[in-house]
Amino acid sequence: MEIDGKSWKILQAIQADGRISLTELAAKVALSVPAASERLKRLEEAGVVWGYRALVSAEAVGYDVMALVGMTTAQPDKARLIAQLQSMPEVLECLHVTGQDSFILRVVTRNIRHLEQFVGSINHFGETRTSIVMSAPIALRPLAPPGGE
Amino acid sequence: MEIDGKSWKILQAIQADGRISLTELAAKVALSVPAASERLKRLEEAGVVWGYRALVSAEAVGYDVMALVGMTTAQPDKARLIAQLQSMPEVLECLHVTGQDSFILRVVTRNIRHLEQFVGSINHFGETRTSIVMSAPIALRPLAPPGGE
DNA sequence: CCTGAAAGATGTCCGTT
DNA sequence: AACGGACATCTTTCAGG
Numbered sequence: 001m002e003i004d005g006k007s008w009k010i011l012q013a014i015q016a017d018g019r020i021s022l023t024e025l026a027a028k029v030a031l032s033v034p035a036a037s038e039r040l041k042r043l044e045e046a047g048v049v050w051g052y053r054a055l056v057s058a059e060a061v062g063y064d065v066m067a068l069v070g071m072t073t074a075q076p077d078k079a080r081l082i083a084q085l086q087s088m089p090e091v092l093e094c095l096h097v098t099g100q101d102s103f104i105l106r107v108v109t110r111n112i113r114h115l116e117q118f119v120g121s122i123n124h125f126g127e128t129r130t131s132i133v134m135s136a137p138i139a140l141r142p143l144a145p146p147g148g149e
Numbered sequence: 150m151e152i153d154g155k156s157w158k159i160l161q162a163i164q165a166d167g168r169i170s171l172t173e174l175a176a177k178v179a180l181s182v183p184a185a186s187e188r189l190k191r192l193e194e195a196g197v198v199w200g201y202r203a204l205v206s207a208e209a210v211g212y213d214v215m216a217l218v219g220m221t222t223a224q225p226d227k228a229r230l231i232a233q234l235q236s237m238p239e240v241l242e243c244l245h246v247t248g249q250d251s252f253i254l255r256v257v258t259r260n261i262r263h264l265e266q267f268v269g270s271i272n273h274f275g276e277t278r279t280s281i282v283m284s285a286p287i288a289l290r291p292l293a294p295p296g297g298e
Numbered sequence: 299c300c301t302g303a304a305a306g307a308t309g310t311c312c313g314t315t
Numbered sequence: 316a317a318c319g320g321a322c323a324t325c326t327t328t329c330a331g332g
Contacts, residue, residue, distance in 0.1 A: 003210060011205055018167045018201030021325060032301055037327075048209040052167030053291070055200040056160055061152060062295040068246065068253060082286045089296075094287035097217065097280035104217060104280065110295050131246035131253065137231045138243035142202070146211040146259050147238075171309060184317050186309075 001046045006031060007039055008145050011048070014040070015142030018052045055140070063108035065115050066133040070101035073126040078102065081125045090118050101129070150195045155180065156188055157294050160197070163189070164291035167201045204289070212257035214264050215282040219250035222275040227251065230274045239267050250278070 003011070009029040013020055020028075026036035043049045058066060073081055085091045085105065093106040109115040119128055152160070158178040162169055169177075175185035192198045207215060222230055227245075234240045234254065242255040258264040268277055 001209065011203070011210070014203035015205060016202075018203045022327090023325060033326080034302085034328085035300055038299085046209065048206055049203050050206050051204040053165075053202055053204060053289070054160070054163035054167045054198050055202060056164060056292045057197055057199050058292060060150065060195065060197040061160070061292060063292070068244070085287060089290075089293035091287055092290050092292070094285065095217070095280075095282045096284045096286055097282050099278065099280040101280060103286075108292070129248065131244075131248040131250060133244045133246050135245045136243065137245055137252075138234060138240055140202070141238075141241050143205045143207060143210060143212070143241070143257070144238035170307090172307085181318050182309075183311085183319085187316085 001048060003043075003048065003145075007043060010036065010039055010043065012142060012144070014049065014052075018054075058108045062110055064111055065109045067107050067109070067115055068131045068133065069105040069107055069119065069122075070129040070131075071103045071105065071122070071126050072100065073102040077125050081122070084122065084125075088118070088121075090114075102126070150197060152192075152197065152294075156192060159185065159188055159192065161291060161293070163198065163201075167203075207257045211259055213260055214258045216256050216258070216264055217280045217282065218254040218256055218268065218271075219278040219280075220252045220254065220271070220275050221249065222251040226274050230271070233271065233274075237267070237270075239263075251275070 006029050010025060013025055013028050022033050022037050022040070025040070026033040029036060031039070040049070071081070081103070082094065085094050090107050090109055091105055092108060095104045096102065097104055107115070107118060109118055115130070115132075119130055122128065155178050159174060162174055162177050171182050171186050171189070174189070175182045178185060180188070189198070220230070230252070231243065234243050239256050239258055240254055241257060244253045245251065246253055256264070256267060258267055264279070264281075268279055271277065
């Protein structure tokens, strides 16, 4: 799918505010409401926009610790590991990556003790390297056009 | 702020669908529309909900490579590094962490060549360790109640 | 593919319980 | 704090350029 300048403006607007009304959206991209609506629907149907989420503060709901956990896991254990991670609400994300780690997990826990307990519950799958997040100098930025093609 | 069962239902619903209407939301949590609306507004004002985002597929818009880049950076360079990263649209996220790495970046690039170029443009700030994301067995899961308190 | 207007649905603001 | 109704706004759909 090709995405022209106006569709990119739409993408940027709905990434900045996922609950923006079509009326506002249309105004921002200098289009009529039905035109903006159709473009957005097309983007959704093509899978360019694959969902809308409210962003909830982990801290505000009682998760005081966020961490990234890298794991080195033997091939035959991977499927079981993923199955277990899926049942653990502390795991917000699990990426299968190249390099020293097999997986990198994004985890939230109530406190350090809870983090220790979490790591203990998975480290029989392999070595873990835990990095506690102290701050997020750049947090979850919207995608911009790739440009220089 | 205290979050009771109904507010948690609201949080889960808007994390699952950030564009859900108040009418649907109210039905899901067995509340009237104004009641649901007020609770949601309170959650927003308290910073529990700090935004709404459309999720855009990096692949669909021309970013074929996602990677995590760990950096070891000397203290005096950190501020300049962050400033530079902020001006680079490839950087979706930058976390300041404990452990071997000073920062871990989430980066998207058009292709491997573009990734190499990106890493080259920042590696004078310190050593980098790049992990290319092959797949996301668990992608961006909503927050669940911490429970066992 | 965009525009403009109408009908249906939705969000907000009341007063009330 | 939550409910129900009235009004303003928004979304969707349709005809037309």
